[in-house]
Amino acid sequence: xxxxxxxxxxxxxxxxxxxxxxxxxxxxxxxxxxxxxxxxxxxxxxxxxxxxxxxxxxxxxxxxxxxxxxxxxxxxxxxxxxxxxxxxxxxxxxxxxxxxxxxxxxxxxxxxxxxxxxxxxxxxxxxxxxxxxxxxxxxxxxxxxxxxxxxxxxxxxxxxxxxxxxxxxxxxxxxxxxxxxxxxxxxxxxxxxxxx
Amino acid sequence: xxxxxxxxxxxxxxxxxxxxxxxxxxxxxxxxxxxxxxxxxxxxxxxxxxxxxxxxxxxxxxxxxxxxxxxxxxxxxxxxxxxxxxxxxxxxxxxxxxxxxxxxxxxxxxxxxxxxxxxxxxxxxxxxxxxxxxxxxxxxxxxxxxxxxxxxxxxxxxxxxxxxxxxxxxxxxxxxxxxxxxxxxxxxxxxxxxxxxxxxxxxxxxxxxxxxxxx
Numbered sequence: 240x241x242x243x244x245x246x247x248x249x250x251x252x253x254x255x256x257x258x259x260x261x262x263x264x265x266x267x268x269x270x271x272x273x274x275x276x277x278x279x280x281x282x283x284x285x286x287x288x289x290x291x292x293x294x295x296x297x298x299x300x301x302x303x304x305x306x307x308x309x310x311x312x313x314x315x316x317x318x319x320x321x322x323x324x325x326x327x328x329x330x331x332x333x334x335x336x337x338x339x340x341x342x343x344x345x346x347x348x349x350x351x352x353x354x355x356x357x358x359x360x361x362x363x364x365x366x367x368x369x370x371x372x373x374x375x376x377x378x379x380x381x382x383x384x385x386x387x388x389x390x391x392x393x394x395x396x397x398x399x400x401x402x403x404x405x406x407x408x409x410x411x412x413x414x415x416x417x418x419x420x421x422x423x424x425x426x427x428x429x430x431x432x433x434x435x
Numbered sequence: 436x437x438x439x440x441x442x443x444x445x446x447x448x449x450x451x452x453x454x455x456x457x458x459x460x461x462x463x464x465x466x467x468x469x470x471x472x473x474x475x476x477x478x479x480x481x482x483x484x485x486x487x488x489x490x491x492x493x494x495x496x497x498x499x500x501x502x503x504x505x506x507x508x509x510x511x512x513x514x515x516x517x518x519x520x521x522x523x524x525x526x527x528x529x530x531x532x533x534x535x536x537x538x539x540x541x542x543x544x545x546x547x548x549x550x551x552x553x554x555x556x557x558x559x560x561x562x563x564x565x566x567x568x569x570x571x572x573x574x575x576x577x578x579x580x581x582x583x584x585x586x587x588x589x590x591x592x593x594x595x596x597x598x599x600x601x602x603x604x605x606x607x608x609x610x611x612x613x614x615x616x617x618x619x620x621x622x623x624x625x626x627x628x629x630x631x632x633x634x635x636x637x638x639x640x641x642x643x644x645x646x647x648x649x650x
Binding site for chain 2: 278279282283288368371372374375376379390393394395399400411412415416418419422423425426429434
């Protein structure tokens with residue numbers, strides 16, 4: 240009877256090294272692994288699902304272009320998030336959207352945005368959940384860009400503070416300080432909107 | 436107001452990223468510092484709200500990257516050829532469906548010696564007999580009975596075209612049409628031909644067929 244062989248999937252860093260050597264198929268594997276988290280990240284950061292697709296595509300194209308220069312020993316996900324973050328910031332600067340977001344009143348007439356509804360929830364529970372979702376989205380929307388980035392990377396992408404610091408190219412203590420201020424700001428906003 | 440020097444540690448504690456030694460020192464501090472203890476509680480409460488109300492994200496569209504211009508160029512003549520073949524094939528079916536066909540092949544005259552008006556009259560008689568589905572004489576294959584002959588209707592023609600499309604792998608043809616549409620949109624958007632500039636190539640198309648440059 241033959242010995243059991245365990246085949247380890249190639250690491251992201253191995254794959255990007257292959258892409259840098261001209262193996263485009265390895266890029267396909269990376270896209271398959273990261274397209275969902277990256278899309279979620281960009282949507283939550285920009286709140287623009289229609290533009291998120293273009294931003295993700297551009298991110299992967301830049302990854303493909305820059306693969307030959309990917310530094311050995313670096314982490315692929317950090318690099319990917321950096322690229323995506325820069326593209327989102329560039330887009331925001333072009334649209335001057337961040338400043339308009341801070342000054343703009345809530346986007347809708349106050350009715351919560353459509354969200355998936357659990358079939359088991361009562362109408363009251365559903366309405367309450369939708370209101371909370373909308374309140375969180377508005378509170379996130381009102382944050383300054385650098386605070387919003389930290390919240391999204393930490394709360395929704397689940398990255399470690401050290402990774403976030405690498406992505407943002409700031410000290411880890413700065414990330415934590417921003418996180419502290421961001422959470423307190425969101426708390427104040429949520430209380431103001433009636434969410435406790 | 437929490438102590439400034441402890442703020443980074445408070446956040447790290449809430450997210451379970453504090454080293455054990457630092458965690459012990461912080462916990463000792465929290466016992467005596469009401470402000471920091473309140474700050475930790477407030478941070479945890481906000482985290483709970485965020486975790487209960489995660490904004491939903493639309494379904495992720497599949498990303499297909501046009502990896503290299505020369506790879507895509509190789510597909511264009513194939514795609515164009517397939518479209519042409521589809522059109523030719525469809526035209527052939529339409530032409531075949533619309534062209535009048537005799538129920539049976541015209542029998543050869545049984546007397547090649549006949550010429551002139553007699554021959555012409557004979558041929559006309561034969562054609563008439565065939566059109567009526569009648570037997571036309573010994574040695575001549577009988578025409579099919581009229582009951583088995585039915586004219587080709589528009590519905591049948593459409594059905595034949597549909598079948599042809601299906602046989603040509605309709606989904607693949609639709610994929611290629613879609614990708615060609617994306618290329619045209621990209622060229623309109625960038626005002627440059629695919630392959631001329633990198634900008635024109637910065638575009639992706641959605642495809643279902645794993646074999647068509649899917650990554």
